Amino acid sequence: MCHSQGGWGPPAGKIQSLTEEERAHILPILRSAQWVEVGGRDAIYKEFVFKDFNQAFGFMSRVALRAEKMDHHPEWFNVYNKVQITLSTHDCGGLSQRDVSLATFIDQVSLM
Amino acid sequence: MEGDERAGGAKARPGRLTALQEQLIWALLESGLSKDILVQAVGEMEKNRASVGVERGERGDGESSEEGEADFPPPIFREIEKLPADEVSKLRTEVDQLLQEEPWHVAKMVKSYMQQHNLPQREVVESTGLNQSHLSQHLNKGTPMKNQKRAALYSWYVKKQYEISQQFTNAKHGLTMVEEQGEETKKGRRNRFKWGPASLQILFQAYERQKNPSKEEREGLVEECNRAECLQRGVSPSQLAGLGSNLVTEVRVYNWFANRRKEDAFKHRLSLDTPYGNQSASSNPALPASPEHGVKFTQQMSCDTVSSARSNGGERAGRLMVSPIQLEPSHTLLESHNPKLVSGSGPLPPVSTLTSLHSLSASPASSQSLIMASVPSVMSLGESSLLIGLASTQPQTVPVINNMGGGFTTLQPISFQQQLHASHQQPISQQLQSHMAASPLMATMAQLPYHMYKSDSPPYHSSSLLSQAMVIADSSSLGTLTSLAAVRQILTTDPEEQTDPPLQEDSMHLQPHTPVPVSSESLELYSSSQTTERHQSHLLSPSPTDISSYMPTQMVSTAQ
Numbered sequence: 001m002c003h004s005q006g007g008w009g010p011p012a013g014k015i016q017s018l019t020e021e022e023r024a025h026i027l028p029i030l031r032s033a034q035w036v037e038v039g040g041r042d043a044i045y046k047e048f049v050f051k052d053f054n055q056a057f058g059f060m061s062r063v064a065l066r067a068e069k070m071d072h073h074p075e076w077f078n079v080y081n082k083v084q085i086t087l088s089t090h091d092c093g094g095l096s097q098r099d100v101s102l103a104t105f106i107d108q109v110s111l112m
Numbered sequence: 113m114e115g116d117e118r119a120g121g122a123k124a125r126p127g128r129l130t131a132l133q134e135q136l137i138w139a140l141l142e143s144g145l146s147k148d149i150l151v152q153a154v155g156e157m158e159k160n161r162a163s164v165g166v167e168r169g170e171r172g173d174g175e176s177s178e179e180g181e182a183d184f185p186p187p188i189f190r191e192i193e194k195l196p197a198d199e200v201s202k203l204r205t206e207v208d209q210l211l212q213e214e215p216w217h218v219a220k221m222v223k224s225y226m227q228q229h230n231l232p233q234r235e236v237v238e239s240t241g242l243n244q245s246h247l248s249q250h251l252n253k254g255t256p257m258k259n260q261k262r263a264a265l266y267s268w269y270v271k272k273q274y275e276i277s278q279q280f281t282n283a284k285h286g287l288t289m290v291e292e293q294g295e296e297t298k299k300g301r302r303n304r305f306k307w308g309p310a311s312l313q314i315l316f317q318a319y320e321r322q323k324n325p326s327k328e329e330r331e332g333l334v335e336e337c338n339r340a341e342c343l344q345r346g347v348s349p350s351q352l353a354g355l356g357s358n359l360v361t362e363v364r365v366y367n368w369f370a371n372r373r374k375e376d377a378f379k380h381r382l383s384l385d386t387p388y389g390n391q392s393a394s395s396n397p398a399l400p401a402s403p404e405h406g407v408k409f410t411q412q413m414s415c416d417t418v419s420s421a422r423s424n425g426g427e428r429a430g431r432l433m434v435s436p437i438q439l440e441p442s443h444t445l446l447e448s449h450n451p452k453l454v455s456g457s458g459p460l461p462p463v464s465t466l467t468s469l470h471s472l473s474a475s476p477a478s479s480q481s482l483i484m485a486s487v488p489s490v491m492s493l494g495e496s497s498l499l500i501g502l503a504s505t506q507p508q509t510v511p512v513i514n515n516m517g518g519g520f521t522t523l524q525p526i527s528f529q530q531q532l533h534a535s536h537q538q539p540i541s542q543q544l545q546s547h548m549a550a551s552p553l554m555a556t557m558a559q560l561p562y563h564m565y566k567s568d569s570p571p572y573h574s575s576s577l578l579s580q581a582m583v584i585a586d587s588s589s590l591g592t593l594t595s596l597a598a599v600r601q602i603l604t605t606d607p608e609e610q611t612d613p614p615l616q617e618d619s620m621h622l623q624p625h626t627p628v629p630v631s632s633e634s635l636e637l638y639s640s641s642q643t644t645e646r647h648q649s650h651l652l653s654p655s656p657t658d659i660s661s662y663m664p665t666q667m668v669s670t671a672q
Contacts, residue, residue: 058135065143112142 017042017094026100033107038086042094044103048083048110056081062109063102072098074106149201203270210266216254218262222269223251228345229276230306230358240264280347280354303357307368310340311360315368323373330365337365 018026027037035044050056060076060083067073075086087103089096129137140150210218226233237244242261249255250265257265307315314336318325325333337360339349347354 052131054131054135057132058139061136061139062142065139069143 015089015091015096015098017089017092017096018100022097023095030100030103033103035103038088041088043086043088044095044099045084045086046103046106048085048106050081050083053080056083059083059110059112062112063106066105066109067102070098070102072102074102148205152204203267203274206270207263207266210270211259211263215250215257215262218266219251219254222265225269225273226251229356230308230341231272232303232306235303236265236268240268276354276356279356280351305357305359305364307360307364308337308341308344308358310344311337314340315365319369319372323369323376325365325369327362330362330369333365334360334362 030044031037033046035046037043038045048056048059050059056078060078063074063076063085072089075088077084085106087099088094089099141147225231226236233244233247236242236247240247240261242257242264246255246257246261247265250257314333318329318333322329338352338355341355341358341360342349342351345354352359
């Protein structure tokens with residue numbers, strides 16, 4: 001989930017959720033990357049497991065820094081070496097391009 | 113938790129970092145933070161934290177955090193209220209680079225940039241909190257400046273460059289950008305307009321052609337000047353906005369011409385402080401007054417001093433002897449040497465003349481005037497000076513500063529500047545400064561030094577602009593004749609006229625041929641504090657013979 005917080009960005013609420021076309025195109029890709037659609041809401045979810053806490057938290061730090069830059073934040077939970085992430089866009093009540101973009105980034109970082 | 117048992121808690125490989133620290137650092141580095149910036153930031157943060165901690169310790173208060181920050185970096189680091197932008201880090205790196213360079217090199221860069229864009233020091237001082245004198249010395253003379261202060265200066269410099277380049281690129285002719293960016297809007301003050309050298313050249317040339325240009329002509333000059341200023345700054349002539357507060361406008365041109373005309377008039381008026389004043393075609397009602405005034409003044413002065421030092425010359429107060437022309441010494445200590453016409457002008461000198469006195473041309477015949485050392489009067493008189501008239505055809509001016517021992521206590525530096533647009537004479541550059549020494553000089557019977565002017569000076573008086581001052585010099589100070597700026601060759605600037613030593617000797621021994629007895633004490637030369645090097649050549653005539661051919665005009669210092 002993301003919250004646009006302060007800053008200069010365009011007024012929150014102007015984010016468009018993915019069109020049907022886009023969904024049809026993108027969701028399969030995400031699915032193949034182990035992102036699953038959450039039931040009951042328009043969101044995607046994935047779980048990450050790391051070797052240890054440090055790595056997990058390092059990963060989270062990277063994601064956090066990126067999220068700040070994007071002004072789009074994940075919903076996540078962490079216990080030791082596990083990180084569970086849910087992505088959705090609060091302003092449009094569903095998936096948006098930002099979620100897709102962040103998801104891609106998360107995947108990249110998780111492999112480091 | 114199970115993690116504790118693993119090596120996770122132990123120090124990891126890279127030096128003293130834990131795995132997590134490593135991770136975090138990696139994360140930071142990967143997020144686009146460069147190593148340099150990271151290190152820099154760490155340094156700053158530590159500083160802030162330190163000062164905050166100190167403050168807290170002292171006050172144990174929450175409010176200390178802000179003050180801590182204010183004190184440690186000089187609280188006057190306002191210029192680092194940089195526009196928050198990506199530029200900030202760029203600018204900061206630039207500043208750091210400059211700090212690595214030779215301070216003097218950077219100082220020269222900054223100084224020349226300021227000159228190029230005609231930026232006042234005041235602006236730098238205001239936005240950096242640096243001391244103005246210190247700043248000036250650092251830029252002009254390389255006086256050392258601590259790193260923190262230099263950092264402030266360079267920050268201003270870098271920021272200013274950025275601002276100005278923005279002004280130029282966003283050259284909306286409405287100049288709205290300029291107004292906001294230029295000066296501190298909170299002060300609501302723009303920098304005072306200043307004429308650049310390029311523009312001045314154009315203006316003076318135009319002035320020579322015509323002193324009173326029409327509106328169209330003025331507008332033409334506006335264009336020309338702005339173009340020149342832009343070129344000087346290396347910018348396309350159409351980017352006027354970048355000139356900021358130094359943009360030339362029609363009003364400014366108008367004012368400039370008006371001031372120059374007033375200046376001219378005033379100069380003439382001054383130079384006509386003489387009975388000959390009436391000779392000028394245009395009689396200046398103010399003229400009769402001033403010479404008298406001047407004369408009286410001098411006379412008084414001279415009387416005072418005369419009494420103290422009698423020369424065998426009798427009561428001559430700074431008489432100027434001119435061979436062909438005998439000036440009545442007793443009357444006019446102040447004799448205008450400038451029979452030239454002076455257009456009547458008001459009693460008040462134009463403002464600019466107070467800063468730059470222009471030399472006056474004077475005919476040899478009438479060019480004699482005493483420069484009184486009194487501060488106010490001398491200043492206002494401008495170039496009235498004692499002219500040691502020599503051959504009639506040769507305008508010669510000897511700056512004389514009459515040192516009235518008792519009467520004068522102030523050293524009066526008088527400076528004469530070349531009048532750029534002397535009527536038809538060669539440009540005369542004169543800078544005259546002389547100091548009146550205090551009483552000790554009075555006592556000395558000094559030889560008369562004169563400054564002979566080259567014979568090439570045009571014989572007519574009316575147009576020559578000579579500023580002359582009699583300099584009464586100490587015999588001891590005669591040795592410093594060479595450095596005397598007071599005596600200035602009005603007419604010419606021939607470098608060949610530089611035989612100081614011989615001249616001095618000669619002057620020492622010159623005897624007046626005129627009936628007027630020349631007392632040995634007549635002249636005392638005061639070395640001026642000015643840089644006299646450039647004046648030297650003008651002070652003394654090249655050959656001793658010349659001198660002797662001249663009627664030694666002797667300024668009796670104390671005016672007997």
